[in-house]
Amino acid sequence: MPTTTTQLIEWLARFDELIQEQRGYLTDLDSEVGDGDHGANMSRGLAAVAASFAENPPEFADELAKSIGMTLVSTVGGASGPLYGTFFLRFGTSAGHTTKLTPIEFSDALAAGLAGVVERGKPERDDKTMFDAMEPAVLAFRTGLVDGDVRYAATLASHAADAGRDATADLVARKGRASYLGERSVGHIDPGAASTALLFQALSETLGQEAA
Amino acid sequence: MPTTTTQLIEWLARFDELIQEQRGYLTDLDSEVGDGDHGANMSRGLAAVAASFAENPPEFADELAKSIGMTLVSTVGGASGPLYGTFFLRFGTSAGHTTKLTPIEFSDALAAGLAGVVERGKPERDDKTMFDAMEPAVLAFRTGLVDGDVRYAATLASHAADAGRDATADLVARKGRASYLGERSVGHIDPGAASTALLFQALSETLGQEAA
Amino acid sequence: MKKLINAPEDVLAESLAGFAAAHREVRVDAATRVVYRADPKPHGTVALLSGGGSGHEPLHAGYVGFGMLDAAVAGQVFTSPTPDQIVAATNAIDTGAGVLHIVKNYTGDVMNFDMATELATGAVETVVVADDVAVENSTFTAGRRGTGLTVLLEKIVGAAAEQGRDLAEVAALAWLVATSGRSMGVALTSSTVPAAGRPTFDLPDDEMELGVGIHGEPGRRRVPLASAHEIAGMLVEPILADYNFGGAPAVVMLNGMGGTPLIELYLMFGEVKTLLEKAGVVVARTLVGNYVTSLDMAGCSVTVLRADDEILGLWDAPVNTPALRWGI
């Protein structure tokens, strides 16, 4: 069962809900290791994405993902704006001009998004960034497709993202504002990793529903 | 028994002692109705006067009083500097080129000093300034000479100055910084009136000693 | 007290030394605490002298230079300078055409400058600035305080002096400017005098001092903290009530008290300008920044000067000082 652009919209709509719910939590995390605006930045951006769905959104995956990416880029600001924005811009390029994505196409689009984040922020594993939640999630999704459907894959991805998020607590930040803290960043979860976990939670909930 | 320049020096030396003792008190009074620097201003000025006595001071009353006046003018600053400075400049002019002052000459010199303060600051009675302690003191000194010696006159002057100082508490300030407070200045003693009371206390103590 | 200082009693001397080190265009006489232009005016030109207590930087030393002051005399923090300092400066800058003393209306300043005038060798004229509308009935007080208008006057009259006008003309213009402008200020926090070590007055977190002076003297009244829009009204209203600026072009200054950042001062200026224009004032020239401060006090003041083409021309004339520079 291929994924439709309608589901992409549901995915982001759910992501928006989760971000607005968790805004304070994200801000608190960023206050501890950054400048305390991650909650505000993400909430501003996802609200704009949700609003953009109101007046009829593009029906093709590439156009839809690109408009999502551009909206994030132009409203989030800070470090996370270009990163999440690039994720969806590349997702769109990989998805191509279609209204339906096969599981493999969807997985490839996620991988393209991840590659975009790497290109943009040059994060390495264990730098204590959103990458530490995103990379395991994207790999888990692909693994899940080996012996399961997108729904199963999305569940694995969400679990992997949560695990990656939690693991950032033990790390010393080497990228972003938190890196100025050096050792003092240990013991705190990275805010971007936390918002990325919400992105994949939203995905599994969306695809999960559909299949239910 | 005429007053000598040596006694003028003793008078100011005693005034310096009292000012240094009461510095904090004068500052507190000025903090309530002014800008809290009267203690610092007077202490700076009288310390300079005392220091000037170290290297042999002029032996003639006019030169001595003028050097005291100029020292006060150039070290006190603020409003009280020109006022006390003018007081002694005019005192010197009236005293003239002598080493001894008859009681009447001394009284005239005080009156000349008072006139200088009036010219400089244009204070009127009950404006809540040093004038409200100085005028009664100078008048009392002259009255005292009618049926007493300088010692008796100085004692009357000191009491009159104290009474004048205390009376400023009930007044609304109409001159100086305190006047910005308007009604809110009522209930506070005027700092300049307080330092003037010390000036006449020093005088009576000095002349008192001599006669004892 | 959190300040970038050493011993409180050395603040003035050390700050002047740093000022001298920072600005080659001025010369500082440490003994008399006077700041002079490095290269004096041509002979026969009227010279301008101002001064007062320190703690209002860049006033006055920051305005010494071509097109403004010839010298500035510094007193201790918030205490007027003494006649001997003023005389030394007056005699030093007199090129033969006389000197204009620009004095802010505080009893101490006025009396010390008066004594200096009596002792000066050359011709001296004096203008007293008393622009602070916060002081209401000046008949029962020492009169209105001199605040923000002082900067505008030093700039405009300084330009006139450079033109070679004689002492009488320069003094007349100074009095015209002094009587054509009004100011009103507000404090969000008290300043802390280094020698005192603690704030001059306590101001609760939800209150502000309206009509405050620049020495931390109390203001007109203490009012609840308000929005920038409301505060603009509280500052502009008494100014307009006190003087008729209608129709004529005006020079408007939104001045910071020292502890308020520029982002807030610009926001306030936007509010003030809107109100002034609503009231028919033609805002022809503007100045936004920290020009007459009260140490680290947070707050601002508004100054409005009624101008005409001549005054605007003098305002636009070249000026080259540490704190004000254009056209040069």
Added chain:
Amino acid sequence: MKKLINAPEDVLAESLAGFAAAHREVRVDAATRVVYRADPKPHGTVALLSGGGSGHEPLHAGYVGFGMLDAAVAGQVFTSPTPDQIVAATNAIDTGAGVLHIVKNYTGDVMNFDMATELATGAVETVVVADDVAVENSTFTAGRRGTGLTVLLEKIVGAAAEQGRDLAEVAALAWLVATSGRSMGVALTSSTVPAAGRPTFDLPDDEMELGVGIHGEPGRRRVPLASAHEIAGMLVEPILADYNFGGAPAVVMLNGMGGTPLIELYLMFGEVKTLLEKAGVVVARTLVGNYVTSLDMAGCSVTVLRADDEILGLWDAPVNTPALRWGI
């Protein structure tokens, strides 16, 4: 929170409006939050663009004008601007000779400017300023932060652009300047972000944050409050330890963080200059005042740039902006 503001979310828009009202020499595009020169550069001249989070006023908008920037892009307080804003400004100021982006080294700023560069129509070169020696091992961090040196770079490179140098030459000079200067700062108090409403960090009355950033990020370490003389040492020492300024002439800036009055800044400059000269640095040019602030934070920073005759010449060249003006 005691600030001259209305609703916290309107601070940026309203402050920009006030800035526009105060300065005829600039034009503000409210929609994209970009400040432009009122009269653009001649065709064929390289244009300079900078920008970043707000709260550092006069940086960057105060440096838009002849001899410095062609435009400044404003992000929310302490949050970098977005690519669409940057692209709009870049395309608008490109006269055909290309645009230099001057970016302070913060991950967010760098990435947003990078994306903008990819989307811009004309040629774009970028210089990244990373002068803050407080950030020690830049290999395990996002690298040193861009602070005070940004102002000196905008002035010097701006002058070079006015001379008509091409984009490659302008960019090369920019990198030379960016790598020849160092800065170090100290905070006596925390700044308060309007949206947050409370100080970013708590600092006891007897402590200060040494090596602080300009967003209230923590510094190198928290140390007991010290005298101006001692603080000067703590700022100058790591700068000299990091780069060799010996012999060559230097441009030195003593910058205020926004809440510290000029009387203290001049005092600090005196201390700093003495220390630098003791170390053999030739202090050839100086700048003392609030040039790169952190809202209402009390404190200061020192920037030292190694110069040569060419750089000094460009420093002395005419500049005419709201916050920096001379020779014009």
